[in-house]
Amino acid sequence: MNLAVKDIRHNLGRFILTSVGIGMLLMVVMGMGGIYRGIIEDATLLIDKMGGDIWIVQENTRGPFAELSRIPQNLTHRALSVPGVTVARSFVQHTVQRQHNGKRLRMTVVGLDWPMDKGQWVSLLSGRILNQNHYEMIADKSLGLDLGEKIKLGKNTYAVVGITSSMISSGGDGIGFFTVSDAISIQFDSPGEAVRLERAARSARVKKSDIGLKQPSLIEFSSQASSLLPALASPQVSSVILKLSPAANIKQVMGIIEGWEDVSVYTSEDERQLLLKGSVAKVRKQIGLFRILLTIISAIIMALILYTLTLDKLHSIALLKLIGASNWVTLKLILQQALILGGTGYGIAYFLGQKIFPLFPRRVILSAEDLIQLAIIVFIISILSSFLGIWRALQVEPNEALN
Amino acid sequence: MVDQLAIQADGLKKVYGSGNTEVVAMEHASMKVARGEIVALLGPSGSGKSTFLTAVGLINPPSSGSIKIGGQVVLNGPKPIVDLKEFRRKHIGFVFQKANLIPFLSALENVQIALEINGHSPKDSRSRALELLNELGMADRSSNLPSMLSGGQQQRVAISRALANNPAVILADEPTAALDSHLGRQVMELFRDIAHKHGTGVIVVTHDQRALDVFDAIYEMEDGIIKLSQQ
Numbered sequence: 279m280n281l282a283v284k285d286i287r288h289n290l291g292r293f294i295l296t297s298v299g300i301g302m303l304l305m306v307v308m309g310m311g312g313i314y315r316g317i318i319e320d321a322t323l324l325i326d327k328m329g330g331d332i333w334i335v336q337e338n339t340r341g342p343f344a345e346l347s348r349i350p351q352n353l354t355h356r357a358l359s360v361p362g363v364t365v366a367r368s369f370v371q372h373t374v375q376r377q378h379n380g381k382r383l384r385m386t387v388v389g390l391d392w393p394m395d396k397g398q399w400v401s402l403l404s405g406r407i408l409n410q411n412h413y414e415m416i417a418d419k420s421l422g423l424d425l426g427e428k429i430k431l432g433k434n435t436y437a438v439v440g441i442t443s444s445m446i447s448s449g450g451d452g453i454g455f456f457t458v459s460d461a462i463s464i465q466f467d468s469p470g471e472a473v474r475l476e477r478a479a480r481s482a483r484v485k486k487s488d489i490g491l492k493q494p495s496l497i498e499f500s501s502q503a504s505s506l507l508p509a510l511a512s513p514q515v516s517s518v519i520l521k522l523s524p525a526a527n528i529k530q531v532m533g534i535i536e537g538w539e540d541v542s543v544y545t546s547e548d549e550r551q552l553l554l555k556g557s558v559a560k561v562r563k564q565i566g567l568f569r570i571l572l573t574i575i576s577a578i579i580m581a582l583i584l585y586t587l588t589l590d591k592l593h594s595i596a597l598l599k600l601i602g603a604s605n606w607v608t609l610k611l612i613l614q615q616a617l618i619l620g621g622t623g624y625g626i627a628y629f630l631g632q633k634i635f636p637l638f639p640r641r642v643i644l645s646a647e648d649l650i651q652l653a654i655i656v657f658i659i660s661i662l663s664s665f666l667g668i669w670r671a672l673q674v675e676p677n678e679a680l681n
Numbered sequence: 682m683v684d685q686l687a688i689q690a691d692g693l694k695k696v697y698g699s700g701n702t703e704v705v706a707m708e709h710a711s712m713k714v715a716r717g718e719i720v721a722l723l724g725p726s727g728s729g730k731s732t733f734l735t736a737v738g739l740i741n742p743p744s745s746g747s748i749k750i751g752g753q754v755v756l757n758g759p760k761p762i763v764d765l766k767e768f769r770r771k772h773i774g775f776v777f778q779k780a781n782l783i784p785f786l787s788a789l790e791n792v793q794i795a796l797e798i799n800g801h802s803p804k805d806s807r808s809r810a811l812e813l814l815n816e817l818g819m820a821d822r823s824s825n826l827p828s829m830l831s832g833g834q835q836q837r838v839a840i841s842r843a844l845a846n847n848p849a850v851i852l853a854d855e856p857t858a859a860l861d862s863h864l865g866r867q868v869m870e871l872f873r874d875i876a877h878k879h880g881t882g883v884i885v886v887t888h889d890q891r892a893l894d895v896f897d898a899i900y901e902m903e904d905g906i907i908k909l910s911q912q
Contacts, residue, residue: 279786279793279797279803279806281786281794284785284786284790285785287785288784288785288826593781594784597783598783598794598798599766600769600775601775601794601795601798601842602767602769602770602771602795603798604766607798676740677735677741679777680731680777680854
């Protein structure tokens, strides 16, 4: 006869309420783990998904995910000349916050090197990849944009041609995928008045210089659009991603690029680690510590609940001892109740988590590894928390049943 | 003749505390109960009845004296000769003033648990428990929780539990105190029938003078000393 189950059945309402309480506490522990996992997944998402072997970034910077990085677009040509490099793609990433349909829209703009990269690696929920070099975008569903919806960013209007999910940047913003040229346009967009003033200022500077005095036609030439002036550099990109041939030696390729004095170079794993040890590290540590605290609190609360449940049964325990039950019978009763409580709480935590976590603004990822780890923790704290109750039960003398 | 005795207690003494705080709760307490015999132990409150009962019940062993149960010496002097807990489980049944049933177990399960604790299989325990409840007229209430039973019904279940392991002796501590006189008499008669039918020695500590005719012998206890008053 399982006394633990019999007692639970007898006090079912109390057990359910207690389990829900424990379950909600465990749900928070589970959620903290999920948020922690979500932050890491979001942070490393693009590095993992884009499938590059090497990232070239601005000299002495840690790359576009850790800090601002600016390198010339034409670096792709230089990189392609390195033996072993088969693909060199420009990559642009920056965050914008605009008003759209009267609502605030915060989005991480990612530029893909179209037509080499049309976003084939992005898993689409609906729609298609980028089929043209301009005015199209793929939007993460968290941005709240619909397929076919048009959005004005800067001077241009972009049509949403594809919807994806779980594409979130390390800052927690939904990602919008554009071509590199559109991403740059969005980044460096200036109001018409600012452009006119800059052109006028440029003409004034040329007028005052010797070359302007010697060649007056240059004054008119300098007031054209920046993109038409060969003397001005084209807008810069965040980084260049390289793909190597299977036979290439990554160390050799990196050795060559490291010799260039204007850039730094990292493997994808380096970039990943830089990110995890950099911007994500503190958040990761904070959540980790908070999770440990919550686990300890859960254990204490469980111990107190089990102790109270044991106090309620002291007379029955004394009676059992009086009719000859060994200590093992009472120990088993409390231990089984602790495990049932922990198990039920864990089940409730998982069930509630499945319903509630998707409503969170940032991704909460319940990985199998984390769930198993928490199950083991719950198992251990169930056993540990039953010790107080077991200790009290062992103090009970059979003659207490006579009182 | 010794083998015919359910319980034999000789010269039991129980001392609490030591030195200046020493209290003698019971002294020279002796009693013999034959198999199938039911005896009453009367006495005012504080006379040492419960001390005697817990001593022979091996719950609170005496400081000195000897106890023999079912022909086996279990205690001779302060040190027990057998494992008291195991012996108690196998050979002694208890019934209390309150029925003292486990509240989260049904009537059947309250009897069944006593058998399971003693190593019987759940199936055998269940069938034996049903048999006992049936014998005491409680079969139709077997699935009821104690809270759904009257005081008399609860005592019947407690008696069934006490009988579960065919004990040599049943010790009852004021089992009718919480019952009205009619029910009290019924329970006393039940004890007598059980003693005679099962050959179990029954010691009943009671204040109830109205059902003394049920007993085969009556002992009285005063200031820790037991005297046979009627046989």
